[in-house]
Structure formats: structure tokens, C-alpha cells
Amino acid sequence: MSLTSSLNVATGSLMAADGALQIVNNNIANANTPGYTRQTAQMEEGPTSVVDGQTLGGGVNFDGYQSVRDELLQSQVEQQTQAQSSADAQSTSLTQIEQVFTTSTSDIGTEMSGLFSSISSLSTAPTNSSDRQAVLSAAQNLATSFNTASQQLTSIQGGLNTQVTQDVSQINQLTQQIAALNPQIEAENNHGQDAGTLQDQQDQLVLQLSKLANVSSTKSSNGTTLTIGNAVVVSGAKSYALSASTGTGGNAVIKDSNGTDVTSTITGGDLGGTLTMQQATIPAVLGQLDSLANEVGQAFNAAQAEGTDQNGNTGTAMFSLPSTVSGSAAGISLALTSTTQIAASSTGASGSNGNLANFTAIQTNALASGSTPGNTYANLVYQVGQLSANATTASSAAQSSLLSLNTQLSSVSGVSIDQETTSLMQYQQQYEAAARVVSTIQSLFQVTISMGTASAA
Incomplete structure (x- = not known):
């Protein structure tokens, strides 16, 4: 040489x-x-x-x-990030919902017990105007507690529209940035260069996107293609914006760039968790609350119809209820306007208290749903607590999985x-x-x- x-x-x-x-x-x-x-x-x-x-x-x-790089591990990190963010969003809303049912001096359970207690007191002196007024006041308080709980749940549900709008706005900003990197990465690759720095930036943006929604990515010659649910949001150098609006009933509607409703396909990330709460969990809780309000109201109205009031008339409905079960918690109200309308008598005599036994029996008899009013409400409170606990557990599990995956990814990359x-x-x-x-x-x-x-x- x-x-x-x-x-x-x-x-x-x-x-x-x-x-x-x-x-x-x-x-x-x-x-x-x-x-x-x-x-x-x-x-x-x-x-x-x-x-x-x-x-x-x-x-x-x-x-x-x-x-x-390890694309599989990176994908798994993104998936677990989606799961944790969804669970965290649900946990945040459920914490608010739990406060609606927190035992206090005016929650539904307490007011229900108060009504039965006032009826018990009235049975000892059925003509006493003060005891009769106490029954009416307790019935009004129970109706108000149903109204308040329903209003609070509806307020939480409607308030989630703001979070949806914010999430969609962030998603659109991120997809624009991701799309802008695609041609730069493609150019580097076409020149035989490793676009590592640009790819790192894009991976971080996709990870941020995973905190917001259930994003899936595929890599091809023209860069990374991203979909959220059924909506393509990035393809090549172009990004396609999602839009959020308020639909019939006040719930959020998410549409893709073609105007197609993709709300039901968004299940992960903060947006997915928020939509789950707004359009599934809260309606389910409201539905049970409506059923309880309707069944309790119907039970008291039926008891009224079995007796006679102080004017010698057959008892009229104690509570006014909507024509449908839906909306009963929000719409229930006290129908009686006078203490004399309480149908305590079973014989027609003003001093009779025989019909009050029918009112008292409501407390221990099963409603149409299969349980007593107290147990039905307690079960509803338990379900809300269980949902909250499940969300917390899901978040902790995802966090633990993320820690493990990030450790593995760090050992490689x-x-x-x-x-x-x-x-x-x-x-x-x-x-x-x-x-x-x-x-x-x-x-x-x-x-x-x-x-x-x-x-x-």
C-alpha cells in the first residue's frame, strides 16, 4: 500500500x-x-x-x-397514556359527582328519613297543625333535595362541554405541528439521513396527543398518518381539524373535517374520558335518580289516595311529577298546599290516623325497582363511589404500566x-x-x- x-x-x-x-x-x-x-x-x-x-x-x-428506537414500546406507551388520561378525566368528574351525594343535613337520604320521622310524629297527634306542617315541610325538603341533586348533575354534565372544546382545540394545534414535521422527516430520509431529531419532536407531540384522545399512528413513505377514533387527523403534510359543538340535549358532538359525527369513536385520553362521563356515566346516574324520585313520589301519592283528609275528601297527590320518568328528579314538587290535605284518616274522621300506616310502610316496602327507598338511594351512592374507585384504580394501573414501559423504552432508547x-x-x-x-x-x-x-x- x-x-x-x-x-x-x-x-x-x-x-x-x-x-x-x-x-x-x-x-x-x-x-x-x-x-x-x-x-x-x-x-x-x-x-x-x-x-x-x-x-x-x-x-x-x-x-x-x-x-x-423501539416502535412497539413507543406505541404501548402511547396506549397506556391514553388509558391513564381517560381514567383521570373520569376520576375528576366522579369526585364532583360524589359531592352531590355526600351525606349532609340536606341530602336525599337525610331528607327522606326526615319525612318518615315527621309522619311518625304525626301518627301520635293526627290533628296537630304543627305536626302536619312538619310533614309538609319535610316533603318539600325531599322534593328540593331531588331537584338540587338533579341540577348539580346536569350542571356538571353541561360544564364538560368546556373541557371538550379545550381538548379539541389542543388536538387541532398538535396535529398541525405533527403534519408540518412530516415533509421535513421525509426529506431527511430521502437524502439517506437519519431524521432522529425531527422524529423525537414528532414522537413527543404524538405522546401529548395521546393524553387527549385515542390516537393511532402508522408510518409510511410520506410520514406519519394519525387517526383519532374514525377520524383521520394527519396524513402527509396535511392536518384535518376536528370540530366540537353542542348537540340536541346539550351534549358535545365531535365531527371530523368532512362533518361526520365521530363522537362515539373517541374513547381514550382526556377527551374520551370526558365524553364517557358526559354521555354515559352521568346520564346513567341521572336515570337512577329520576327512577327513585318517580317511584317515591308515586308511592306517597298512592298512600294519599288510600286515606281521607281533614276536609273529608279522598286524599289527593302529595307530589307533582312529570308525565315521564325521565326528568322526575328535576321536576318533582310538593302538590299539597294545606296541612288539611294530608290524608291521615282511614275512617273519614278527622282524628283518625289509620292511613298513616300506609305512609310508614313506604319506608320498608320495596319500590317497583325491587328495593326500599333507603336501600335504593344507598345503592346509588355506592355505585357512584364504586365508579370513582374504579377510575382511580384504572389510573393507578395505567401509571404503573407506564412506569414499566418507560423503563423498558429507556433501556433501549x-x-x-x-x-x-x-x-x-x-x-x-x-x-x-x-x-x-x-x-x-x-x-x-x-x-x-x-x-x-x-x-x-
């Missing part, structure tokens, strides 16, 4: 070591940068040459760097200072060795030149 060829080999090694050192230095500098993916130097053997029948190596060529230090020493030695070779060859060139000069003299 000629001195020139040897110099070329040594220079190539020197440049390769220098490039690798820059990559190692960049890794170390970004060891604590969120989302940074470790880069590795790419080297390849130089082309061989044949001299005097002998095949000689061509040294090494520096071929840039490559990011170390993260920067290990110990490993980089070892690589740093390795490439430093390569650089120093190549530099010595270059220095030696330069000395040989000087000797050769000197010999040539001496011969000419």
Missing part, C-alpha cells in the same frame, strides 16, 4: 472517530432531555483495493448516525452515561491512534522527500 493510500485510510479513521465523538458528546448533552432518543455512530468498511496481487483494506467510512463514557474512551483511543498514524506517514513523506532531494544533488 502506498503512503498516499495509507494516509487516506488513517485520515478516514480520524474523521470517523471525530464524527463518533460528536455523536457521543450529543448523547451525553441530551441525557436528561425528555423524549431524546440515543444516537449511534454508523461506520462501514471502505472499499478494498488490490495491489501487487494482494487485497488491501480500505479503512473505515463514517456514515452518519442512527437513532435507536435512553442515554446511559456509563455506556457513553465507555464509547467516548473507545473513540478517543481510535482518534489518537489514527492521529499517530497520520503523523507517522507525514514523517515518512518528509523522509522520502529528503531522500529524493539528496539523490538529485
